[in-house]
Amino acid sequence: MRTPLVAANWKMNGSRQFNEALLTQIVAGARQCADVDLAICPPHVYLDQARVALANTEIGLGAQNLSQYDDGAFTGEVSARMLADIECRYSLVGHSERRTLFGEDDGTVSAKFRQSQMYALQPILCVGETLEERDAGRTEEVIAGQLDAVLGVAGVFTLTAAVVAYEPVWAIGTGHSASPEQAQAVHAFIRERVARQDGTIARRLRIIYGGSVKADNAAELFAMEDIDGGLIGGASLKAEDFLAIARAASTTRT
Numbered sequence: 204m205r206t207p208l209v210a211a212n213w214k215m216n217g218s219r220q221f222n223e224a225l226l227t228q229i230v231a232g233a234r235q236c237a238d239v240d241l242a243i244c245p246p247h248v249y250l251d252q253a254r255v256a257l258a259n260t261e262i263g264l265g266a267q268n269l270s271q272y273d274d275g276a277f278t279g280e281v282s283a284r285m286l287a288d289i290e291c292r293y294s295l296v297g298h299s300e301r302r303t304l305f306g307e308d309d310g311t312v313s314a315k316f317r318q319s320q321m322y323a324l325q326p327i328l329c330v331g332e333t334l335e336e337r338d339a340g341r342t343e344e345v346i347a348g349q350l351d352a353v354l355g356v357a358g359v360f361t362l363t364a365a366v367v368a369y370e371p372v373w374a375i376g377t378g379h380s381a382s383p384e385q386a387q388a389v390h391a392f393i394r395e396r397v398a399r400q401d402g403t404i405a406r407r408l409r410i411i412y413g414g415s416v417k418a419d420n421a422a423e424l425f426a427m428e429d430i431d432g433g434l435i436g437g438a439s440l441k442a443e444d445f446l447a448i449a450r451a452a453s454t455t456r457t
């Protein structure tokens with residue numbers, strides 16, 4: 204059985220004071236869902252604060268982004284080595300906001316994926332279609348393209364230490380989650396596509412869903428066969444909502 208992963212993507216939110224309260228509450232509540240892997244991805248500047256707050260807990264630290272380059276003359280960037288040094292366990296790669304607002308193409312995303320694995324950070328590879336692409340019946344084509352671009356460079360074996368997040372762009376921050384059936388169909392498609400290359404890796408791969416996951420829709424999403432947890436944006440900024448979502452992952456799995 205795949206252990207569910209529920210990861211908080213704080214995006215560009217927080218302050219030292221806000222984070223301290225949020226982290227304290229999450230650490231306290233996390234004991235109720237010990238069978239779920241939890242991760243917190245704060246902005247880079249707060250990684251060390253989160254590292255300290257999460258020390259001696261099972262909660263993993265994650266970065267929202269990383270450089271595709273090794274250390275050197277890349278002003279403003281943060282390398283995978285630095286993230287590993289500050290004890291990150293995960294790094295988001297290819298979030299749709301990075302792809303659309305910061306021009307990350309499949310080549311950049313693949314380079315970041317590789318860089319992350321080189322320093323033993325588990326990449327959480329985000330894939331997802333826009334509403335236009337869905338309406339044009341191109342969802343599977345788009346997802347396959349994003350997945351294949353990374354697997355073509357990194358190889359299917361790298362998925363043994365990676366997570367895939369399906370995040371339909373139209374569901375992110377909109378309050379309109381994909382339905383459990385819509386999400387399940389894409390998750391099954393992703394697993395099937397990986398299985399064409401390696402059935403065992405596909406069966407073990409965690410595929411999490413992101414896009415307007417809330418305390419009141421999490422359980423029905425996580426109950427689907429191929430949905431192994433969630434990547435939580437807005438709702439992760441409230442401890443009680445994030446913890447309710449984490450508990451939903453815990454109680455729907457056996």
Ligand code: PGA
Pocket residue numbers: 212370374375376377378413414415416434435436437438
């Ligand atoms: P949301 O964001 O939960 O606010 O929709 C999810 C994400 O972008 O990871």
